Amino acid sequence: MNEVLATMMNHRSIRRFKEEQVTREQIEQIVRAAQMASSSNFMQSYSLIGITEPAMKEELGAITGLPYVAANGHLFIFCADLHRVTVRGTEEETKNMEAMLESSALYQIAVIDAALAAQNAALAAESMGLGVVIIGAIAKDIARLDTMLKLPKYVVPLFAMAIGVPDQHTDIKPRLPVPAVYFENHYMASREEQLEQIEQYDEQMSAYYAGRNENTRNDTWSHKHVAVLQSKVPVHQFTRYVQSKGLNRS
Incomplete structure (x- = not known):
């Protein structure tokens, strides 16, 4: 690299x-x-x-x-x-x-x-x-x-x-997996595939939030943003x- x-x-x-x-x-x-x-x-x-x-x-x-x-x-x-x-x-x-x-x-x-x-x-x-x-x-x-x-x-x-x-x-915050943000030729149409990737990412983010050096919390990527967008x-x-x-x- x-x-x-x-x-x-x-x-x-x-x-x-x-x-x-x-x-x-x-x-x-x-x-x-x-x-x-x-x-x-x-x-x-x-x-x-x-x-x-x-x-x-x-x-x-x-x-x-x-x-x-x-x-x-x-x-x-x-x-x-x-x-x-x-x-x-x-x-x-x-x-x-x-x-x-x-x-x-x-x-x-x-x-x-x-x-x-x-x-x-x-x-x-x-x-x-x-x-x-x-x-x-x-x-x-x-x-x-x-x-x-x-x-x-x-x-x-x-x-x-x-x-x-x-x-x-x-x-360093983990990012979404590459297949969740990079598609070839057309947008990913399968909601099931997207959901599977997001659920796996939520598990990764949950572990990150719980184990980071500062400001630990019980949270996931989905929960955080869905809750914020609903409340604002x-x-x-x-x-x-x-x-x-x-x-x-x-």
């Missing part, structure tokens, strides 16, 4: 970091690595915002309720960004682009671009011996975050990434917020 594969296969989320700041050189390398990700039509329709002001990190920690949002080596906010493409356009040109800019197709492209860049960034950070965790909870007060970051039209924050020197050793309701405020920024309207 080569070094890249070894780094990928060793991925785990780190939620406790040492009190060491990530260097400017490391941040620049991580951003450059993020920029090398594939991008639809080479639009590069994302931006990264590094949060270096301690008071802002504390406020984000309060929004999310997660201590590692404030206590880390560096915090990135990944944004879908379709504003940049309008900067050199005239008012008439921007108006002519509006239908495409506000389409769900282009919003999806921006989200995918940001996600691909984030995966590159995470791999780069881990290759340096740093730990990472992706944070979706920044959406809990999306309007407040928008104001904090001073985001223009066509830019929305999607998720954060905390990075830093790990101060914990977490176990859709967060319509995020959809309304995204549309208020001129994105995903059609």
